[in-house]
Amino acid sequence: MTQYADEKSLVRDMRTALELLKTLPGEYVETRVEVDPHAELSGVYRYVGAGGTCQRPTRKNGPAMVFHNLKGFKDISVAIGLNGSRKRVSHFLNCPPEKLGFLLKDSVKNAIPPVEIAASEAVCQQVVHLADDPNFDLRTLLPAPTNTEEDAGPYITMGLCYASDPQTRESDITIHRLCVQSRDELSMWLTPGRHIDAFRMKAEAAGQPLPISISIGVDPAIEIAACFEPPTTPLGFNELSIAGALRGHPVEMVKCKTIDEKAIAHAEIVIEGELLPNVRVREDQNTHTGRAMPEFPGYTGEAKEALPVIKVKAVTHRRNPVWRTTLGPGEEHVNMAGIPTEASILDMVERAMPGKLLNVFAHSAGGGKLLAVMQFKKSSPVDEGRQRQAALLAFSAFSELKNVILVDEDVDIFDSDDVLWAMQTRYQGDVDTVFIPGVRCHPLDPSQMPEYSPSILQQGMSCKTIFDCTVPFHLKSHFERSKFKAVDVKRFLTDFE
Numbered sequence: 001m002t003q004y005a006d007e008k009s010l011v012r013d014m015r016t017a018l019e020l021l022k023t024l025p026g027e028y029v030e031t032r033v034e035v036d037p038h039a040e041l042s043g044v045y046r047y048v049g050a051g052g053t054c055q056r057p058t059r060k061n062g063p064a065m066v067f068h069n070l071k072g073f074k075d076i077s078v079a080i081g082l083n084g085s086r087k088r089v090s091h092f093l094n095c096p097p098e099k100l101g102f103l104l105k106d107s108v109k110n111a112i113p114p115v116e117i118a119a120s121e122a123v124c125q126q127v128v129h130l131a132d133d134p135n136f137d138l139r140t141l142l143p144a145p146t147n148t149e150e151d152a153g154p155y156i157t158m159g160l161c162y163a164s165d166p167q168t169r170e171s172d173i174t175i176h177r178l179c180v181q182s183r184d185e186l187s188m189w190l191t192p193g194r195h196i197d198a199f200r201m202k203a204e205a206a207g208q209p210l211p212i213s214i215s216i217g218v219d220p221a222i223e224i225a226a227c228f229e230p231p232t233t234p235l236g237f238n239e240l241s242i243a244g245a246l247r248g249h250p251v252e253m254v255k256c257k258t259i260d261e262k263a264i265a266h267a268e269i270v271i272e273g274e275l276l277p278n279v280r281v282r283e284d285q286n287t288h289t290g291r292a293m294p295e296f297p298g299y300t301g302e303a304k305e306a307l308p309v310i311k312v313k314a315v316t317h318r319r320n321p322v323w324r325t326t327l328g329p330g331e332e333h334v335n336m337a338g339i340p341t342e343a344s345i346l347d348m349v350e351r352a353m354p355g356k357l358l359n360v361f362a363h364s365a366g367g368g369k370l371l372a373v374m375q376f377k378k379s380s381p382v383d384e385g386r387q388r389q390a391a392l393l394a395f396s397a398f399s400e401l402k403n404v405i406l407v408d409e410d411v412d413i414f415d416s417d418d419v420l421w422a423m424q425t426r427y428q429g430d431v432d433t434v435f436i437p438g439v440r441c442h443p444l445d446p447s448q449m450p451e452y453s454p455s456i457l458q459q460g461m462s463c464k465t466i467f468d469c470t471v472p473f474h475l476k477s478h479f480e481r482s483k484f485k486a487v488d489v490k491r492f493l494t495d496f497e
């Protein structure tokens, strides 16, 4: 832990996160060459550091990147990839990479609710643009990237959407896909079941708009905490309180200028608006491409026919703000979605069978959502079969999980070669594969469509599968790895790490 000990207090917002990265070899690059936010910026970062599910060639564990010279924009930069490696997230959260799931699990238990600070102290309101100014135009004010040539439009991919239940006033924060539709309108895609959608539907039923703030460019701890989903964070659980626990002090919020809602006070940029009742737009109404934007499984989502609309009232920002974006496919999504997934699985299984699940990795190949590798320790004959029970619990802990690979305590779950080795030597397809067909999962995986399988009745249903690559307990003596002598390599190579 010591290598991280001094860093905990350093990161307070996105700027201090970037400053920290500049001190770490190989974790940060920047350019002053002019870049077009239309397709070019994302095209560059695909090579530099996307990794994960991104089109090849790409680079795993490439650096975060800041673009200082945006074509058509002045006095604004764009940052991408801060959470794009597990190592960087470790530095941001002051925790070894393999322990991040445990840290997040504990932070849910020790949640610290956000607090409100005075507007005079909130840097996100240093500059205010009101939408009723005739010169106001989101398209010239904010360099939201169009990620590929076929995207429906410019997308806000890292907008921390914050809204509250119209009756209970409980709040929720989630990152949603937002497309710039006009000078003062955004379309918003909420996958079914999301909490802000529940608030939106309540407001709509009453014929009321729902105030919503969108904070962009914040402490990475908030970006990750916002990705928790039920049942770990049920409706009414404000995920900002997990970020509070991660930092040991509450997230500071400020009252918005034009709506009855709060925003993250240290954000680089805040969009204030209202989700309008009974208004829908076609996501690609301006481009007619039929496509939305690249999504976490590595495919471009289809443009939706009818999406709710946010009428923007104001944009506020820090002086010389830094826009924050991400590529849907990539290691950044893996960490933001995946580490909360790991936390949720660890918590659920630990409560059911303490001490058996040693660790879990929400694997890069599934964007942090579709695939989990679970490291399970069988200690006695009665533990046989409990590993599969643990896998069933994992599906309950995170509903968008599709496949589970179970491995033993001697397999490195973060090393895909080692996981696939377990599959080659400790797995027999006919007896070690468990199918659970016809279960709700995630519509952005293109194989989850009725055309693919008779057991898929609707898009977003799937056959969940357990690949049990653990050794049957009674056969364990046949599966000992070759044992090499433990030596001190530094005696032979002094700079060996």
Ligand SMILES: [Mn+2]
Pocket: 172, 173, 174, 195, 228, 229, 230, 233, 234, 235, 236, 237, 239
């Ligand atoms: Mn929630």
